[in-house]
Structure formats: C-alpha cells, structure tokens
Amino acid sequence: MLRWIKEHKIFTAAVSIVIILAVIISVSYFRGNGFFGKAVNSAYTAASEPASDVTGGIKSGIKGIFGFRSIMRENEELKDEVEALKREITEIRLSERELAELRELANALNYTSVAESQSYVTGKIVLTDSSNYFNTFTINVGTESGISENAVVVSGNGLVGRVSETGNGYSKVTAVIDDNINISFQVEKNMSILGVVSGDGNGKIEGYTFDGDSGIVEGDVLITTGIGMYPEGIEIGNVTAVDYNSDTQLMSIKAEPAVNFKSLRKVMVLI
Incomplete structure (x- = not known):
C-alpha cells in the first residue's frame, strides 16, 4: 500500500485535498459560519424562497376565497335585515295613516245632521276616474251594507258627493267637483x-247667489242648506x-272645495 502511495504521490495528494475540503465544507455548513457555510446557506435560502412564496401565496389565496364568501354571506344577511326593517316602517306608516283617516272621518260626526242620521258606513276608495281629480270614484262597499243610489257621502272635512251607482261590494260616487252635480248652499256667517x-x-266649485246684493x-x-x-x-x-254678473244680475262665485280630493282615501256614506 505504501509502495503504491509513493508511486502515485500526485494522485494521493489530490484525493487528500478533496477529502479535506469536503470535511471543511461539511463542518462550515452545519455550524453556519465561515465562507463556505455562508455560501451554502445563501444558496439554500435562495432556492427555498420561491417555494416558500408559492406556498404562502396558495395559503393567502385560500384564505381570501373563504373571506370573500364570508363577506358575501354577511352582505346578504344585512340586505335581508334592511328589507325587513323597511317593511316594518311601511306597516307603521300605513297604520298611522289609517288611524289619521279614521279620526278625520270621526270629525264628520260633528255635523248635527250627520250625527242625527240613522246610520252610516265607511268605505275605502279602490278606483278613480282618469282625471287629475276624483270627479267620480268607486268605493269598496255597496248594497250589502245598505247603501242606495243618491246616498250622501262625506269626510271629516266636508261634503264629498253622492252615490250615483251601487251594487254588491261597490258604489260609484259623483263628487261635488263634478259639473253634473248641483248643491244648494248658504253662507255660514249669514245663513240668509x-x-x-x-x-x-x-277640481274647483263655481256657482251664484240668488241675490245680487x-x-x-x-x-x-x-x-x-x-x-x-x-x-x-x-x-x-x-x-x-x-264677481257680479250684470247679465244675470247675480253674484257669481268660485270656491275651493272643503275636501282635498287628491289625498282622499276613505269616506263615510250616510244610509
């Protein structure tokens, strides 16, 4: 063996150097210091970073997907809650309006002639004519409630009109603002x-007085009257x-109806 080593000195020296370098590199790597250790660690870190980034990206993507779904679910729940609140508010407003309408109708009982009437029924407007005002309209009560043609219709603010047609479950009303209706009047402050x-x-009222003066x-x-x-x-x-009309020698008048027909929803029918 010694003879072979002596005969191959160069080769033996080269192998020895390689072994020594391998030992140095290994020790440096595990200790993390030294030129070779730092070089190896840097190479490892550089190779590991892309893989780490990919892994982190996948994890973040998965979290993002589940987070987006959670936000969408919460949004849908909030939308349902908002819609429920809107319905509640609408119902409250409707209840308040109906209560106000009933109170207004109750004011009609302050008229002595209405209070002395033998009976009355309330009705809700369900259909109007095509004009901007309620010259004629339909309510949801009729003959089944004792209503007959020419029955007087009032509201809490005043005279509405008369029933022009009625049947089971409905009545058509001709309002005081219709030009086919005539009403005798007196002035409240001077009934003469x-x-x-x-x-x-x-939508307005017009007429004349019997006395020009x-x-x-x-x-x-x-x-x-x-x-x-x-x-x-x-x-x-x-x-x-x-305005005094010299041709007829009568006092012509124009008037605003006591009832606001644009906002009228419920009426009282005297029977």
Whole structure:
C-alpha cells in the first residue's frame, strides 16, 4: 500500500485535498459560519424562497376565497335585515295613516245632521276616474251594507258627493267637483245668503247667489242648506272669488272645495 502511495504521490495528494475540503465544507455548513457555510446557506435560502412564496401565496389565496364568501354571506344577511326593517316602517306608516283617516272621518260626526242620521258606513276608495281629480270614484262597499243610489257621502272635512251607482261590494260616487252635480248652499256667517254651486270639472266649485246684493265675500264658508238630498250644515267649500254678473244680475262665485280630493282615501256614506 505504501509502495503504491509513493508511486502515485500526485494522485494521493489530490484525493487528500478533496477529502479535506469536503470535511471543511461539511463542518462550515452545519455550524453556519465561515465562507463556505455562508455560501451554502445563501444558496439554500435562495432556492427555498420561491417555494416558500408559492406556498404562502396558495395559503393567502385560500384564505381570501373563504373571506370573500364570508363577506358575501354577511352582505346578504344585512340586505335581508334592511328589507325587513323597511317593511316594518311601511306597516307603521300605513297604520298611522289609517288611524289619521279614521279620526278625520270621526270629525264628520260633528255635523248635527250627520250625527242625527240613522246610520252610516265607511268605505275605502279602490278606483278613480282618469282625471287629475276624483270627479267620480268607486268605493269598496255597496248594497250589502245598505247603501242606495243618491246616498250622501262625506269626510271629516266636508261634503264629498253622492252615490250615483251601487251594487254588491261597490258604489260609484259623483263628487261635488263634478259639473253634473248641483248643491244648494248658504253662507255660514249669514245663513240668509243662499245660492247654488256645482263642480267646474277642474277640481274647483263655481256657482251664484240668488241675490245680487247678498254681500258674499272671499273667505266665506259655504255649507249645505238641507234643501234636497244633502243634510244641512255640511261644509262645501270656501269662497275664493266673487264677481257680479250684470247679465244675470247675480253674484257669481268660485270656491275651493272643503275636501282635498287628491289625498282622499276613505269616506263615510250616510244610509
């Protein structure tokens, strides 16, 4: 063996150097110091970073997907809660409006003629004509409730009109603002002033007094006389204009109806 080593000195020296370097590198690597250790560690770290980034990205992506689904679920739950609250608010508002309407109808009982009426029923407007005002409209009560044609219709604010047609479960009402209806009136402050009014077809009332020197003025309140089908004392409207007609020698008037037909929802029918 020694003879072979002596004969191959160069080869033996080279192998010895390689073995020594391998030992140095191994020791440096495990201890983490030294030139070779640092070089090896740097190479390992550089090779590990891409794999670590990929793994971290996958984990983050998975978390993001589940987080997005959670947010979407929470949004849907919040939407359902908001819709439920909106429905509750709407129901409360409807209840308040219905209560206000019933209170308004109760005001109609303050009219002596209405209070003395033998009976009445309340109805809800379910259909109107095609005009901007309620010249004619339909309510949801009829003959089954004792309503007949020409029954007087009122609200808490005043005279609404009369029933022009009725049947089982419905009644058609012609309002005081319709030009086919005529009502005798008296002035509340001076009941000796008499006249007749009818609708002008445009949501207002117009008419005349029997006496050209009656003294009626703007702001006067018109009420029913009790002559004809309408009980006495129900408010018809307020005078907005007065003009003497020299041709007829009568005092022409224009008036705003006591009832706001645009907001009218419920009425009372005298039977």
